[in-house]
Amino acid sequence: MTNTIKIFAFLKYGDxxxxxxxxxxxxxxxxxxxxxxVEAVSLLDNSYVRGIGARGGxxxxxxxQSYARRMMQVLSASHYDAYWIHCELFPFMPGIAExxxxxxxxxxxxxxxxxxxHMYDTHRSAAVRTLLGRKLEPLLRSAAAxxxxxxxxxxYASRFCSYASVIPTVIDTDVFRPDPATQRxxxxxxxxxxxxxxxxxxxxxxxxxxxxCGRMGAEFTAIGAGVVKTFPGLSVRPWSQENEVRxxxxxHIGIMPLPDEPWARGKCGYKLIQYMACGLPTVAxxxxxNSAIVAHGESGYxxxxxxxxxxxxxxLISDVALRRRMGGRGREIVxxxxxxxxxxxRLEQLIRGAVQGGGSRSxxxxxxxxxxx
Numbered sequence: 001m002t003n004t005i006k007i008f009a010f011l012k013y014g015d016x017x018x019x020x021x022x023x024x025x026x027x028x029x030x031x032x033x034x035x036x037x038v039e040a041v042s043l044l045d046n047s048y049v050r051g052i053g054a055r056g057g058x059x060x061x062x063x064x065q066s067y068a069r070r071m072m073q074v075l076s077a078s079h080y081d082a083y084w085i086h087c088e089l090f091p092f093m094p095g096i097a098e099x100x101x102x103x104x105x106x107x108x109x110x111x112x113x114x115x116x117x118h119m120y121d122t123h124r125s126a127a128v129r130t131l132l133g134r135k136l137e138p139l140l141r142s143a144a145a146x147x148x149x150x151x152x153x154x155x156y157a158s159r160f161c162s163y164a165s166v167i168p169t170v171i172d173t174d175v176f177r178p179d180p181a182t183q184r185x186x187x188x189x190x191x192x193x194x195x196x197x198x199x200x201x202x203x204x205x206x207x208x209x210x211x212x213c214g215r216m217g218a219e220f221t222a223i224g225a226g227v228v229k230t231f232p233g234l235s236v237r238p239w240s241q242e243n244e245v246r247x248x249x250x251x252h253i254g255i256m257p258l259p260d261e262p263w264a265r266g267k268c269g270y271k272l273i274q275y276m277a278c279g280l281p282t283v284a285x286x287x288x289x290n291s292a293i294v295a296h297g298e299s300g301y302x303x304x305x306x307x308x309x310x311x312x313x314x315x316l317i318s319d320v321a322l323r324r325r326m327g328g329r330g331r332e333i334v335x336x337x338x339x340x341x342x343x344x345x346r347l348e349q350l351i352r353g354a355v356q357g358g359g360s361r362s363x364x365x366x367x368x369x370x371x372x373x
Contacts, residue, residue: 115266178279191251276330
């Protein structure tokens, strides 16, 4: 019988953060079945996650206690076979703190799904850029493997870690699936899902959405936007894990606008993957991984300008057959590459390669028809 691999996972946020669930927690049953046991702890709990949208997240006595607790966890977790670090151990602390876990001389598996290095190297403060602009480099050099959410992140990680592979952010396609009720009669619903912190990316296209909804009798549903200024045809729903799939199945077109900025180029397109898994056509900005996930003209459209957004949305609203065809193609793409079933064995391979040493230094590439992300 294969010996069990025991991993201690240092997560940044609690399980109400999508990245926590999608980058590690959803893999735990599969990994357990393969004799890989993971004990996971978060630095910042769910109350902090909820507060990010309300007040942007603040350093507080409770956060200070979380840092102290993490320090004790780092120093005492010597009896594990390897360590999993999501994003960073100690936000806004020097790089030497990130390397403390290397003192145990056990393999480190680093995972990230955002360009968090741009939090520091493009920070508005020159002091932050100088002191922390390269803070992740010591950790990456110590890592036995890096699981990168997209190619943009892999290129950065590979400068310091020789075993950096793309493990895209994925979903369980048995849970996120099409619902024929979305093709019901009634107004076509454009939808967006996210958080108050990412609503800012939608605001530039709101005039287009308002114009299209007014002209074509469509509606716009924002899931998880928080408190926002409304207009006729806009409905705002709170996000909840229990209602997430049902809310997505209740829309007809999913959108993901992004600015062409360094931070946005590191995004992993999770919204698009959710929409496509539910059989929805998409319209997205051609920024970063969006251009790899969306097969333009097949599973949806890429739109860079206001006129393109208006044209593509109008086209989809007016053509139900097109929506069905594109939604079906999007589902196929997700099933072939962006699904838990496909990526779980690849993640296991990456973990074993890191822990056992000398293992495979390459993972199976995306299948034909799916562009590298």
